[in-house]
Amino acid sequence: MEKSIISLIPLLFFLISLFLLVNGDLNVADFGAKGDGKTDASESFLKAWSAACASRAPTTIVVPRKRYLLGPVVFQGPCENSAITIRMDDAILVAPNYQKLGTLDSWLTFTGVQGVSIVGGYVNGQGSSLWACKNSGKNCPYGASSLAFYGSKDVGINGLTSLNSKLYHIVIHSSNNVTLQGVRIHAPEDSPNTDGIHVQSSTDVRIFSTGIKTGDDCISIGPGTRNLLIQRVACGPGHGISIGSLGKDPQEEGVQNVTVKTVVFTGTQNGLRIKSWPRPNYGFVKGVLFEQAVMKNVSNPIIIDQNYCPNNENCPNKSSGIQISQVTYKNIKGTSATAVGMKFDCSASYPCRGIRLQDIELTYQDQVAESYCKNVKGTSNGLVKPSCF
Numbered sequence: 001m002e003k004s005i006i007s008l009i010p011l012l013f014f015l016i017s018l019f020l021l022v023n024g025d026l027n028v029a030d031f032g033a034k035g036d037g038k039t040d041a042s043e044s045f046l047k048a049w050s051a052a053c054a055s056r057a058p059t060t061i062v063v064p065r066k067r068y069l070l071g072p073v074v075f076q077g078p079c080e081n082s083a084i085t086i087r088m089d090d091a092i093l094v095a096p097n098y099q100k101l102g103t104l105d106s107w108l109t110f111t112g113v114q115g116v117s118i119v120g121g122y123v124n125g126q127g128s129s130l131w132a133c134k135n136s137g138k139n140c141p142y143g144a145s146s147l148a149f150y151g152s153k154d155v156g157i158n159g160l161t162s163l164n165s166k167l168y169h170i171v172i173h174s175s176n177n178v179t180l181q182g183v184r185i186h187a188p189e190d191s192p193n194t195d196g197i198h199v200q201s202s203t204d205v206r207i208f209s210t211g212i213k214t215g216d217d218c219i220s221i222g223p224g225t226r227n228l229l230i231q232r233v234a235c236g237p238g239h240g241i242s243i244g245s246l247g248k249d250p251q252e253e254g255v256q257n258v259t260v261k262t263v264v265f266t267g268t269q270n271g272l273r274i275k276s277w278p279r280p281n282y283g284f285v286k287g288v289l290f291e292q293a294v295m296k297n298v299s300n301p302i303i304i305d306q307n308y309c310p311n312n313e314n315c316p317n318k319s320s321g322i323q324i325s326q327v328t329y330k331n332i333k334g335t336s337a338t339a340v341g342m343k344f345d346c347s348a349s350y351p352c353r354g355i356r357l358q359d360i361e362l363t364y365q366d367q368v369a370e371s372y373c374k375n376v377k378g379t380s381n382g383l384v385k386p387s388c389f
């Protein structure tokens with residue numbers, strides 16, 4: 001008698017998950033996630049993921065409003081399912097310490113998935129002990145990014161808040177058709193390498209209505225990025241929006257068709273930046289529109305730096321192979337925190353060309369800011385102060 005009941009348990013579980021799936025909702029609590037902030041919930045999340053991934057019906061994984069210690073976890077595709085929503089509302093996911101993440105690239109990793117969206121929620125990378133280790137000059141791990149998508153498509157990240165990542169907050173790599181909207185990112189100004197959003201080797205990525213306060217680049221754009229649209233982003237503190245650094249490795253894909261529109265920089269180290277290492281390379285940056293940016297006390301509001309060589313190490317050529325062309329700066333206004341508000345320090349072997357300036361007004365201490373123009377060709381249109389052409 002007892003035996004037969006026990007043998008029924010797996011069947012019962014199967015029927016329950018089937019029922020839940022027909023319903024379209026899976027709740028991580030039903031898979032054992034406690035949400036007490038202390039018990040590792042990785043297994044429960046992964047079980048919910050497996051069930052969603054195996055289903056062909058659109059599925060929502062519900063994460064109740066609690067605090068979950070989690071990870072590292074890999075949400076692995078490919079899936080039968082191409083419509084999985086992870087609904088977090090006000091749930092908080094908390095990262096383990098950096099020793100536990102070891103040398104992993106990321107804490108919450110999605111790989112090879114299609115049609116996944118994350119709605120709401122908080123991810124807390126608990127970066128402070130790793131930052132303290134790095135700032136003390138000790139030998140520390142490089143750290144793991146908080147949330148990463150690799151080799152994925154049709155992804156949405158909506159209303160997520162990312163706090164205190166150990167390394168980058170959000171990474172979009174080798175993916176396409178990704179929309180981030182209403183995302184908030186927050187880490188201290190002095191936290192090392194805590195880039196807000198890093199996009200690389202990806203096409204058709206859109207970042208809308210996002211606020212980023214962090215210790216490194218608000219958004220960094222790596223090689224192989226195409227058709228990127230950034231709109232309505234507030235950045236600062238942070239190091240600005242940066243294409244690059246590019247050209248660190250000899251073989252790199254170019255960056256093409258990037259639009260950055262309606263952005264505000266407050267007290268950032270840079271505003272709109274393109275930077276490359278002065279090393280031989282066949283990469284390029286082509287077709288960039290920077291439009292409607294407000295600079296509030298930004299150290300380098302407009303900057304192309306093709307001599308990016310920290311500590312002057314390993315840059316024997318002193319000239320970048322990255323060709324930068326067709327970059328438009330339109331309607332950029334505000335204040336610079338340094339005398340030089342516009343700096344084009346381009347490659348001697350591949351001068352910047354097709355740089356277009358239109359309606360620019362940058363001041364430093366109530367005077368027109370200065371420009372620095374090296375190896376740059378282009379045109380200027382309308383009121384442009386300062387200018388290179």
Ligand SMILES: *[C@@H]1O[C@H](CO)[C@@H](O)[C@H](O)[C@H]1NC(C)=O
Nearest residue numbers: 115153154155156177178179
């Ligand atoms: C992009 O992904 C969204 C889901 O996030 C989907 O609705 C849309 O159809 C996809 N677009 C293309 C061109 O595949």
Ligand SMILES: *[C@@H]1O[C@H](CO)[C@@H](O)[C@H](O)[C@H]1NC(C)=O
Nearest residue numbers: 226227228229230257258259
């Ligand atoms: C360039 O990117 C935009 C998104 O910002 C996209 O709408 C457009 O189709 C892309 N252009 C080409 C030629 O791919």
Ligand SMILES: *[C@@H]1O[C@H](CO)[C@@H](O)[C@H](O)[C@H]1NC(C)=O
Nearest residue numbers: 279280281317319320321349
């Ligand atoms: C690097 O230096 C070598 C030797 O001077 C030169 O032939 C080559 O064109 C340079 N490459 C670039 C990308 O400037």
Ligand SMILES: *[C@@H]1O[C@H](CO)[C@@H](O)[C@H](O)[C@H]1NC(C)=O
Nearest residue numbers: 267268296297298299336337
């Ligand atoms: C502008 O930024 C500089 C440092 O970048 C800072 O010292 C100064 O106080 C800031 N000024 C204002 C008005 O915020």
